[in-house]
Amino acid sequence: QGNWHEITFEKISFYLIKNKKHLDYACGPGTLIGRYSNSDSIGVDISENQIKYAREKYEDKKFLEIKDFNFNEHKEYFDIITIIGLFEFLNDDEIIELLNKLLMNLKSGGKILITTPNFSFFFKFIIFLQNIFSDVNYKKLHVNKVTSKKLKKLLTRNNFTSFNISKILNFGVFFSIISNKFGKKLNQTIRKISRSNLGYLIFIELEKK
DSSP states (O other): OHHHHHHHHHHHHTTOOTTOEEEEETOTTSHHHHHHOOSEEEEEESOHHHHHHHHHHOTTSEEEEGGGOOGGGGTTOEEEEEEESOGGGSOHHHHHHHHHHHHTTEEEEEEEEEEEEOOSHHHHHHHHHHHHHOSSOHHHHOSOOOOHHHHHHHHTTSSOSEEEEEEEEOGGGGGGGTOHHHHHHHHHHHHHHHTTOSOSEEEEEEEOO
16 A cells, blocks of 8 residues: 555655645645755645644645635736645535636646546456455545546546646556565556556546646
8 A cells, every 4th residue: 555655756756856846735734845845845735633743744835724725816826726625525626616716826827636546347456355354445436437538528628728637556567565666566567558448546637728
């Protein structure tokens, strides 16, 4: 699981370079900003506890509860906005409403980067196993079980003119049991062979023209 998150954050960190304004929406405990961002980043989250943890863990970074963040004061402000692991907890209309809201906060040429599970047969099997060995029932938590095909249809409803969908995690990551390095390498090799068309995690790149 640790390597799953690390591969995801390393992929996104490629975009979080210096001299970029970055908003991490639904930032959770602040790991992406705290460990992987070289940008001028702000993390926002609805959870007071998550923001409190992030502030204590990464004292030199900026984190705010969503209620304290003024979106109107940040119109066309950000170069990059990230949304990691949120879509599966929102319905279709909520997803479109959120994207069109964040569009106003994005500069021309800016990008929104999103990850969400690909609810294919194999990922559903992973969730099934998690529900057996975990105290958390993920089946009940996931509101929206999207696939890349569903997302393509859904994203035509937003106001972005350009988007790209790929997959960044595959069964190679499970070989991290042997070693994290081997798991990453195998995951990367399978991605190249499949041209990022095979995997359990969808990566979406939306661009504002």
